[in-house]
Amino acid sequence: MHIVACIKQVPDAKNVRIDPNTNTLVRQGVESIVNPFDLFAVEAALRIKDETGAKVTVITMGPPQAEQALRETIERGVDESILLSDRAFAGSDTWATSTTLAAAIRKLGDVDLIICGKQAIDGDTAQVGPELATLLDIPYATFVKEIGLMGESHFRVTRQTDEGTEVWKLPMPCLITVLKEVGEPRLPSLRHKMRAKKAEVPVWGIGQLGLDAEKVGLSGSYTQVVRVFSPPRRTDRVLIEGLPEVQAEQLFNYLKEAKVPGL
Amino acid sequence: MKAIVDPKKCSVCGVCADVCPVGAITVKEDSIDVSDDCTLCSMCVDTCEFGAICLPEVGSGPAADLASFKGIWVYAEWRDGTVHKVSHELLSAGRKLADKRGVPLSAVLLGHGINHSLTDELIAHGADSVYVVDRPELAKFTDDAYANTLVHLVREKKPEALLAGATTMGRSFVPRVAALLETGLTADCTELDISEEGLLLQTRPAFGGNVMATIICPNKRPQMATVRPKVMKPARQLDHKGTVERVDVPTSCLAARVEVLEVVPEMDQTAKLTEADVIVSGGRGLKRPENFSLIEDVAQLVNAAVGASRGAVEEGWIAPSHQVGQTGRTVAPTLYMAVGIAGAIQHVVGMQGSKIIVAVNKDPNAPIFDVATYGVVADLFDFIPAFVRKIRQERGDE
Structure with missing residues (x-):
């Protein structure tokens, strides 16, 4: 069995902040991390590997420095990794990203299962998984919290929805997007750390993927960002001071006035 | 570039x-x-x-015949014979867009056992027409059947914009719809507007809510967006009249490659969290597991859902299903009360869309006060009992 996990390198949200003077996002010196949900995707793949001996390949699309994210997954036990990197990929929306990932998976050929994290913490779109599956013309299941093999050619997955849980049977090859319930990501091991240091990370650009520059990056995107701005800051903050009884009374009155249900 | x-x-x-x-x-x-x-x-x-x-502009590709696409569509989610609240919100947002463009607003209902009360309700919330596909194959949700059916309708009727709720269902099958139609999709919008030329201006938070981005889809139709629940205000239009059209789709649309083995409905804690009008959340400031009962007391009193910071969950004081924030749930209730929560960015991104935020914390420099509407600088162990007494006293319980 061959499993591909798709990951994304994202800025570490806990260091992203707004400059109070310019009211813009400060990303200088912000560390890049593997998108936390994608670590669950890698863990889910490794658990199936533990059970079945499957081969796990991790791919990412990003600038050259995204190679670091791939090495971090090798440290955890992933077999191989591929970096999709090309100047032409810059400015990709979810459609152009899915187009690029789909080309890479077609090139790999023998893939039985693709695992993505539920969403990335920078864009929060949750769109690349379903769009990638649709482009590859394979079935998918989103918001998966449990995965198991069902015979030789199917997976049994449990999805968490707004209404409850659902159990689905998916034929291979298929794609799933996973929640943190699939399992806490394992720590890097010494053996795999050694391996990660030496591992070759092939870089595929539009040439290797056989993609037309017009179909990827900003030129291949259907959506375009026209404005980026800081959310309006709360200017209406009221500080409630005094003795607890006084504070309780004031807060109660404010909430009553705002017609909060239940009060 | x-x-x-x-x-x-x-x-x-x-x-x-x-x-x-x-x-x-x-x-x-x-x-x-x-x-x-x-x-x-x-x-x-x-x-x-x-x-x-x-920035340079997105590629135009073969210019689609944009003018042949007309009307605003809302995918109306429903369950157990009731229209999902987000559908009401979408209709009110869609109504404004349709009026501005001078085009009709339509709702799409997919499923099995769709009756008059559902279509009436959509019309009463502003829909000029409701398209219904009622087939036994749609009784259970699958991405394949729902997306293929909606794509069939879109190809036939050609709307200029299509909105759906950013629920687990919408965020699952709508990307497939966009990919099959080869058009752009913007996820989880919190603001929508439309330009005179008919460009849908889709505004959404990015980087965990630290920035807002306005996104357009200039060269493809329909322009598609999922919209975050509880952001738009629903509006009932009592005298509004509309038509209902039952649409036939080819059986091939309804086939699914997956098999739904089990559906276990449960209002689990996470769902309760996203639907609640009021959420009371506790964090590490509670110090001990048994003190979480303070949070539960307030929540019960005001009929609120119980939330928690990652810290409280990691301490094992409460189940992970209560976690609000980046790796937990994103919530936007009318009132969010953060008690003993410092306000790390990972928590804030999950609740900053709330209408009113009350922060209770001893430390006046805690970052939670930066996003608070009402900041109570107090020892929670003094304040919460006083607050509970005040509510009881107002109700004449004491």
Whole structure:
């Protein structure tokens, strides 16, 4: 069995902040991390590997420095990794990203299962998984919290929805997007750390993927960002001071006035 | 491709170079230079107070016949014979867009056992027409059947814009609809507007809510967006009249490659959290597991759901299903009360969309006060019992 996990390198949200003077996002010196949900995707793949001996390949699309994210997954036990990197990929929306990932998976050929994290913490779109599956013309299941093999050619997955849980049977090859319930990501091991240091990370650009520059990056995107701005800051903050009884009374009155249900 | 600087407008102040996350901008003696490292992230575009920087435009591809697409559509989610609240919100947002464009607003209902009360309700919330596909194959949700059916309707009727709720269902099958139609989709919008030329202006938070981005889909139709629940205000239009059309779709649309083995409905804690009008959340400031009962007391009193910070969950004081924040749930209730929560960015991104935020914390410098509507600087062990007494007293319980 061959499993591909798709990951994304994202800025570490806990260091992203707004400059109070310019009211813009400060990303200088912000560390890049593997998108936390994608670590669950890698863990889910490794658990199936533990059970079945499957081969796990991790791919990412990003600038050259995204190679670091791939090495971090090798440290955890992933077999191989591929970096999709090309100047032409810059400015990709979810459609152009899915187009690029789909080309890479077609090139790999023998893939039985693709695992993505539920969403990335920078864009929060949750769109690349379903769009990638649709482009590859394979079935998918989103918001998966449990995965198991069902015979030789199917997976049994449990999805968490707004209404409850659902159990689905998916034929291979298929794609799933996973929640943190699939399992806490394992720590890097010494053996795999050694391996990660030496591992070759092939870089595929539009040439290797056989993609037309017009179909990827900003030129291949259907959506375009026209404005980026800081959310309006709360200017209406009221500080409630005094003795607890006084504070309780004031807060109660404010909430009553705002017609909060239940009060 | 890279950001384009207009030398006529540029003052060479260098602010753009400071915000560039990849260091692609250098300040020369009398000009700004953008290197090939530019990732087109657009941070510099917004920063420039002279409007001197723009990004190249998205590829047009073969120009679609945009003018042949007309009308605003809302995918109306429903369950157990009731229209989902988000559908009401979408209809009120869609109504405004349709009126501005002078085009009809339509709702789409998919499923099995669709009756008059559902279609009536959608019309009473502003729909001019309701398209219904009622087939036993749609009784259980699958991405395949729902997306293929909706794609069939869109191809036949050609709406200019299609909105759906950013629920687990919408966020699952709507990307497939967009991919099959080969059009753009913007996820989880919190604001929608439409330009005179009919461009849907889709605004959504990014980077965990630290920035807002307005996104357009210039060359493809329909323009598609999922909309975050509880952001738009529903509006009932009592005298509104509309038509209902039952649409036939080919059986091939209804086939699914997956098999739904079990559906276990449960209002689990996470669902209760996202639907609650009021949430009371506790954090590490509670100090001990048994103190979480303070939070539960307040929640019960005001009929609220119980939330928690990651810290409280990691301490094992409460189940992970209560977690609000980046790796937990994103919530936007009318009132969010954060008790003993410092307000790490990972928590804040999950609740900053709330209408009213009350922060109770001993430390006046806690970051939670930056997002609070009402900040109570107090020891929670003094304040919460006093607050509970006040509510009881008002109700005449004491």
